[in-house]
Amino acid sequence: MxxxxxxxxxxxxxxxxxxxxxxxxxxxxxxxILERPGLISFAGGIPDPALFDVEAxxxxxxxxxxxxxxxxxxxxYSTSEGYLPLRRWIAAHMARSGVDCTPDNILITSGSxxxxxxxxxxxxxxxxxxxxxxxxYLGALQAFAPNGPRYDTLGDNxxxxxxxxxxxxxxxxxxxxxxxxDFANPSGDTLSLAERARIVDMAAELGCLIVEDGAYxxxxxxxxxxxxxxxxxxxxxxxxxxxxxxxxxxxxxxxxPALRVxxxxxxxxxxxxxxLAKQAADxxxxxxxxxxxxxxxEACYDDRVAAARHQYRxxxxxxxxALDRHAPPGMDWTRPDGGLFVWVTLPPGVDGRxxxxxxxxxxxxxxxxxxxxxxxxPQDNTLRLSFSLADPARIETGMERLCDLxxxxxxxxxAVPDAVPA
Amino acid sequence: MxxxxxxxxxxxxxxxxxxxxxxxxxxxxxxxILERPGLISFAGGIPDPALFDVEAxxxxxxxxxxxxxxxxxxxxYSTSEGYLPLRRWIAAHMARSGVDCTPDNILITSGSxxxxxxxxxxxxxxxxxxxxxxxxYLGALQAFAPNGPRYDTLGDNxxxxxxxxxxxxxxxxxxxxxxxxDFANPSGDTLSLAERARIVDMAAELGCLIVEDGAYxxxxxxxxxxxxxxxxxxxxxxxxxxxxxxxxxxxxxxxxPALRVxxxxxxxxxxxxxxLAKQAADxxxxxxxxxxxxxxxEACYDDRVAAARHQYRxxxxxxxxALDRHAPPGMDWTRPDGGLFVWVTLPPGVDGRxxxxxxxxxxxxxxxxxxxxxxxxPQDNTLRLSFSLADPARIETGMERLCDLxxxxxxxxxAVPDAVPA
Numbered sequence: 001m002x003x004x005x006x007x008x009x010x011x012x013x014x015x016x017x018x019x020x021x022x023x024x025x026x027x028x029x030x031x032x033i034l035e036r037p038g039l040i041s042f043a044g045g046i047p048d049p050a051l052f053d054v055e056a057x058x059x060x061x062x063x064x065x066x067x068x069x070x071x072x073x074x075x076x077y078s079t080s081e082g083y084l085p086l087r088r089w090i091a092a093h094m095a096r097s098g099v100d101c102t103p104d105n106i107l108i109t110s111g112s113x114x115x116x117x118x119x120x121x122x123x124x125x126x127x128x129x130x131x132x133x134x135x136x137y138l139g140a141l142q143a144f145a146p147n148g149p150r151y152d153t154l155g156d157n158x159x160x161x162x163x164x165x166x167x168x169x170x171x172x173x174x175x176x177x178x179x180x181x182d183f184a185n186p187s188g189d190t191l192s193l194a195e196r197a198r199i200v201d202m203a204a205e206l207g208c209l210i211v212e213d214g215a216y217x218x219x220x221x222x223x224x225x226x227x228x229x230x231x232x233x234x235x236x237x238x239x240x241x242x243x244x245x246x247x248x249x250x251x252x253x254x255x256x257p258a259l260r261v262x263x264x265x266x267x268x269x270x271x272x273x274x275x276l277a278k279q280a281a282d283x284x285x286x287x288x289x290x291x292x293x294x295x296x297x298e299a300c301y302d303d304r305v306a307a308a309r310h311q312y313r314x315x316x317x318x319x320x321x322a323l324d325r326h327a328p329p330g331m332d333w334t335r336p337d338g339g340l341f342v343w344v345t346l347p348p349g350v351d352g353r354x355x356x357x358x359x360x361x362x363x364x365x366x367x368x369x370x371x372x373x374x375x376x377x378p379q380d381n382t383l384r385l386s387f388s389l390a391d392p393a394r395i396e397t398g399m400e401r402l403c404d405l406x407x408x409x410x411x412x413x414x415a416v417p418d419a420v421p422a
Numbered sequence: 423m424x425x426x427x428x429x430x431x432x433x434x435x436x437x438x439x440x441x442x443x444x445x446x447x448x449x450x451x452x453x454x455i456l457e458r459p460g461l462i463s464f465a466g467g468i469p470d471p472a473l474f475d476v477e478a479x480x481x482x483x484x485x486x487x488x489x490x491x492x493x494x495x496x497x498x499y500s501t502s503e504g505y506l507p508l509r510r511w512i513a514a515h516m517a518r519s520g521v522d523c524t525p526d527n528i529l530i531t532s533g534s535x536x537x538x539x540x541x542x543x544x545x546x547x548x549x550x551x552x553x554x555x556x557x558x559y560l561g562a563l564q565a566f567a568p569n570g571p572r573y574d575t576l577g578d579n580x581x582x583x584x585x586x587x588x589x590x591x592x593x594x595x596x597x598x599x600x601x602x603x604d605f606a607n608p609s610g611d612t613l614s615l616a617e618r619a620r621i622v623d624m625a626a627e628l629g630c631l632i633v634e635d636g637a638y639x640x641x642x643x644x645x646x647x648x649x650x651x652x653x654x655x656x657x658x659x660x661x662x663x664x665x666x667x668x669x670x671x672x673x674x675x676x677x678x679p680a681l682r683v684x685x686x687x688x689x690x691x692x693x694x695x696x697x698l699a700k701q702a703a704d705x706x707x708x709x710x711x712x713x714x715x716x717x718x719x720e721a722c723y724d725d726r727v728a729a730a731r732h733q734y735r736x737x738x739x740x741x742x743x744a745l746d747r748h749a750p751p752g753m754d755w756t757r758p759d760g761g762l763f764v765w766v767t768l769p770p771g772v773d774g775r776x777x778x779x780x781x782x783x784x785x786x787x788x789x790x791x792x793x794x795x796x797x798x799x800p801q802d803n804t805l806r807l808s809f810s811l812a813d814p815a816r817i818e819t820g821m822e823r824l825c826d827l828x829x830x831x832x833x834x835x836x837a838v839p840d841a842v843p844a
Contacts, residue, residue, distance in 0.1 A: 011666060011692045014597060014631055016547045016569070022698045049494035054487055057497060057710075061483035065476055072471035075479060075678040110532060110682075114704040121568060125438045142702040146543060147438070175436060209436055244433060256497040258709035260532075270433045276444045280564040282536040286708050287680035288479075 018146040036364070040398040042385040043366040045185055045253075045340050051308050052256050053300055060295035064288055074288040080279040081271075082108025082263070083290035089297055090249065094265050097217075098231030099247065101240045104268050107275055110285045112215055112250035112262035117143040118277045119176075119211055119246055119264070124149050128175035129167040135343070135373030135382070137185045137213060140178055151375040154179070160205040176209040177202070181229055182217040183339025186373045186384040190337050193226055200233045203244055210245040216339035218254050218305045221313035223337035230265065241267045246274075253340070254305050255296055259289040312340065318392035319385065322399035328407040333385075340388040343370070346381040350409045355383065358409075363401040440568040458786070462820040464807040465788040467607055467675075467762050473730050474678050475722055482717035486710055496710040502701040503693075504530025504685070505712035511719055512671065516687050519639075520653030521669065523662045526690050529697055532707045534637055534672035534684035538600075539565040540699045541633055541668055541686070546571050550597035551589040557765070557795030557804070559607045559635060562600055573797035576601070582627040598631040599624070603651055604639040605761025608795045608806035612759050615648055622655045625666055632667040638761035640676050640727045643735035645759035652687060663689045668696075675762070676727050677718055681711040734762065740814035741807065744821035750829040755807075762810040765792070768803040772831045777805065780831075785823040 064074040081087065087103035094101050109115040116139065124130070126148035132140070134153040152166055154177070167174050177199060181191040191199070203210045212229045230240070230247040237243040243266070250262035264274055278284070319342055323333055330347030346352065352369030359365045370382025387395060486496040503509065509525035516523050531537040538561065546552070548570035554562070556575040574588055576599070589596050599621060603613040613621070625632045634651045652662070652669040659665040665688075672684035686696060700706070741764055745755055752769030768774065774791030781787045792804025812820060 010664070010689050011545075011631060012695075014545055014629075015695065016543070016545050016550075018547075019544050019695060022544070022695070022702060044499070046499055049498050052494060052497040054490065054493040054497065057493075058484065058487045061487065062480065065480045065483065068476065071476040071479075072474060075474045075476065075680045076471050077466070077468055077674075077679045110704040110708075113702075117703050121438070122441050122444075123433075123436055123438050125440075128438075139702075139705070146699075146702070207436075209433060242432070252499075257499045258497045260704060260706075260708045267432055273434075273437065273441060273444070277568075280444060280535075280561075280568070281539050281703065282532040282682060283561070284682075286532075286682045286711055289708055289711065 018148065021145040021148060023142065023145065036360075038364055039360070040365045040390055040394050042387065042390065042398060043368050044389075045386050046389060047253055047257060047308070048311060048388055051304065051311060053296065053304055056296045056300050057256065057292060060292040060299070061288070063295055064291040070291075074291045076287060078284050078287040078290070080275050080284045082106070082285060083287065083294060086261075086290045086294040086297075087263075089294055090263050090265070093301075094230075094247070094249075098227045099234060099240060099265060101265055105240050105265050105271060107264045107271050107278060108285050108290060109262045109264060109278065110260040110282065111252055111257070112213065112248040113139050113143065114260075114278075114281070115246075115248040115250075115262050115264045116140050116178075116211065116213065118274050118281065119248075120144040120147050122270075122273055122277050123175055123209060125175070127170075127172050129163075129170070129172045131163060131174060131177040131208075132375060133179055133184060133187065133189070134375065134377070135186050135370060135379075136178065136375065137180055138372050140213065141373075141375055144178075149175070160202040163202070164206060174206045174208045176211055178211045178213065179229075180213040180215065182214065182226070183219065183336045183341070185215065185339070186341050186368070186370065187343040188334040188336030188339055188341045189343075190223065190226070196226065196229050196232055199229055200236055200245075203233070204236070208244070212245055212247045214247055214249050215253055219308060219312060219340070220338040221309055221316055240265070241269070243267060246270065251293055251297070254301065254308060255293065259286070259293055261285060261289055261293045312388060314392060315387040315390070315395060316342075318395040319387040319399060322396045323403070326400050326403035328403060328410060330410065331403070331406060340386045342385045342387065344383045344385060345379075346383065346406060347410050348381060349413045350406060351380045352383040353380070355405060355409060358405055359402065363405055365398045365401055367402070440570065443567040443570060445564065445567065458782075460786050461782070462787045462812055462816050464809065464812065464820060465790050466811075467808050468811060469675055469679060469730070470733060470810055473726065473733060475718065475726055478718045478722050479678065479714060482714040482721070483710070485717055486713040496713045498709060500706050500709040500712070502697050502706045504528070504707060505709065505716060508683075508712045508716040508719075509685075511716055512685050512687070515723075516652075516669070516671075520649045521656060521662060521687060523687055527662050527687050527693060529686045529693050529700060530707050530712060531670075531684045531686060531700065532682040532704065533674055533679070534635060534670040535561050535565065536682075536700075536703070537670040537672075537684050537686045538562050538633065538635065540696050540703065541598075541670075542566040542569050544692075544695055544699050545597055545631060547597070549592075549594050551585075551592070551594045553585060553596060553599040553630075554797060555601060555606060555609065555611070556797065556799070557608050557792060557801075558600065558797065559602055560794050562635065563795075563797055566600075571597070582624040585624070586628060596628045596630045598633055600633045600635065601651075602635040602637065604636065604648070605641065605758045605763070607637065607761070608763050608790070608792065609765040610756040610758030610761055610763045611765075612645065612648070618648065618651050618654055621651055622658055622667075625655070626658070630666070634667055634669045636669055636671050637675055641730060641734060641762070642760035643731055643738055662687070663691070665689060668692065673715055673719070676730060677715065677723065681708070681715055683707060683711055683715045734810060736814060737809040737812065737817060738764075740817045741809040741821060744818045745825070748822045748825035750825060750832060752832065753825070753828060762808045764807045764809065766805045766807060767801075768805065768828060769832050770803060771835045772828060773802045774805040775802070777827060777831060780827055781824065785827055787820045787823055789824070
């Protein structure tokens with residue numbers, strides 16, 4: 001991640017050391033330009049607002065405020081753990097995917113971003129090693145960053161022993177494995193059942209924590225449903241309470257991101273500690289939103305997931321087909337079974353950030369350069385495309401424009417003689 | 423603060439060092455017993471739900487979700503800085519109290535608890551010295567704790583030079599002054615204009631930050647309105663941007679705590695850094711709640727403040743009168759000009775925690791033992807009373823029972839011969 005370029009003196013010299021590790025998200029900054037007229041955005045991992053069930057939320061908020069006693073409770077302080085009926089709903093939801101748990105295993109958070117942040121605060125000491133995919137979710141890197149971790153990359157042929165040796169060589173220990181097993185942000189990759197089992201084994205061997213980010217799990221458009229790592233871990237350990245996985249869930253990609261309702265599911269004892277961290281962070285998540293989210297989930301969760309799968313599947317197919325049609329040689333991309341993202345590897349030498357500048361100025365399209373998704377050793381010839389917001393016709397137009405630009409970048413690279421080293 | 427007593431092994435040995443500093447709030451734990459039938463609670467600093475304008479919130483949420491385009495925006499991700507119309511409203515609100523600022527000086531947070539937590543994260547290194555009142559707001563101690571600060575107590579006769587010398591003797595520096603200038607939680611104390619000016623001078627001399635917690639400022643029942651420290655600091659520095667004060671505000675005590683909408687007002691450059699911390703913490707505060715809070719504030723902020731002042735003034739008066747009537751000799755208490763709290767110093771030897779146990783079991787009343795409000799050297803013979811929830815008749819009953827219990831504790835202490843040192 002690039003450090004932000006905040007200038008000036010003022011209070012800057014009073015900042016804590018960790019402040020130097022807090023960087024701006026390129027994605028969040030990008031959100032600000034997305035209101036340009038006519039711009040076709042493949043940038044943010046933003047759900048299509050046409051999929052929000054506005055009527056259900058209208059009914060839910062009206063219901064939360066209908067009877068005086070319920071209204072008084074919905075507008076009042078509430079417990080740090082979260083609204084019990086919602087925790088019950090989530091426990092049942094987790095059980096449906098094979099994670100047998102109770103409301104005591106559930107803490108409500110302000111989106112899964114806060115879930116990740118609280119876990120980082122509770123577990124990461126400066127210099128601890130985190131194992132992640134590369135690329136991985138930028139927001140997790142940001143959430144972990146203030147604690148000063150180091151990173152090691154999960155790979156097919158890297159064993160627990162190798163990870164341990166690398167950490168020890170750096171005077172560190174492996175503290176946690178962070179991953180998005182289904183249709184990962186940004187790669188679109190999904191871990192196979194065998195890979196999930198391998199992660200559970202590796203964590204047990206390393207004596208470390210698993211942070212499973214299930215943000216996109218509900219959005220599957222193809223392939224076979226796979227159990228969450230949390231389910232495999234609980235089976236191995238005998239129970240969720242005996243396990244070592246903290247599962248981070250959210251309603252942001254299925255019902256609405258704006259209410260900021262997510263959760264952590266994990267061993268009861270750890271949940272009590274995380275509840276203390278939550279209490280110190282913001283006392284509790286918004287009461288009325290928990291009440292409303294519970295009502296909407298009860299009313300239409302499965303329907304909304306089905307609608308989202310239908311819509312996004314069409315868009316994913318459109319994007320993959322358009323890339324097949326228009327891509328120049330030397331460009332590669334993933335074919336995700338779900339989620340919102342396709343990850344593109346550009347021909348060697350083509351820089352994602354320079355391409356974005358041209359894309360916005362010359363083609364009125366936007367995406368996220370891939371660089372920001374790497375904890376270390378960023379690959380500049382990568383980018384992330386989201387297919388969630390544009391309809392198939394705009395996806396076709398956008399991919400054609402993007403591929404034309406890439407082609408022209410490649411041609412420009414060929415025209416310039418190699419720089420002569422001084 | 424007492425460390426929480428979480429037992430078991432499991433993932434505990436993986437916790438970060440800072441985890442040992444995260445303690446449970448006695449107040450939040452108390453909230454759980456407050457549903458006992460007939461219990462008269464003077465415990466939580468909880469607004470009276472009868473003061474919530476349910477109709478205004480009903481209208482606001484319905485309005486936020488009425489037109490399709492507005493509904494789509496209210497249910498969608500939004501910027502980390504917060505909803506611009508709400509930031510404009512708050513900037514105008516701050517200007518009314520003498521803090522001349524723009525929306526660029528305002529960051530929306532999930533309650534003022536998050537405001538304090540983000541400031542701690544951005545500024546406090548381990549071992550930094552914080553100057554606070556003793557007692558002070560427990561939630562601030564909890565929010566700061568993970569960063570590992572040390573404390574020094576603000577006092578009438580303690581100069582900047584003395585604070586600096588004490589910090590230097592401990593190998594530390596004074597990083598920030600935290601205070602609640604109006605009707606402080608828990609003491610009920612209000613800083614005079616001269617004391618506010620002295621804080622501004624002291625911060626300038628020490629080159630440190632001021633964190634001004636204005637949670638109760640709107641709830642004044644007597645005495646003269648005083649400018650926030652932020653206003654005095656901006657006047658001295660020439661502008662908010664050139665100042666060194668971060669003002670934390672909230673709607674929790676005036677409109678509703680459940681939406682988790684608060685704010686920080688401070689120098690623009692620092693707000694940009696705090697926005698990064700906010701982004702990493704939870705991306706943004708709930709969009710729909712910011713839209714709804716803006717609508718309610720526009721519709722009835724002044725009316726709700728007037729209603730709250732009227733109601734709470736009656737209760738404060740009832741509590742002070744009941745204490746005057748029933749208190750045994752040797753008991754002392756504050757006479758706040760506003761807010762929600764009266765701070766009680768018990769006769770020597772009477773322990774607030776033991777008294778609470780008896781109060782709940784024998785008298786069906788609750789309060790918060792004062793011990794938890796001290797960063798260091800807790801005073802066990804103290805307690806905090808909130809007058810926000812009970813009507814005058816129940817306040818009278820509760821204070822009579824409380825004073826009877828204290829009288830019986832004093833009598834019991836007299837009956838026991840002094841322990842003979844071994």
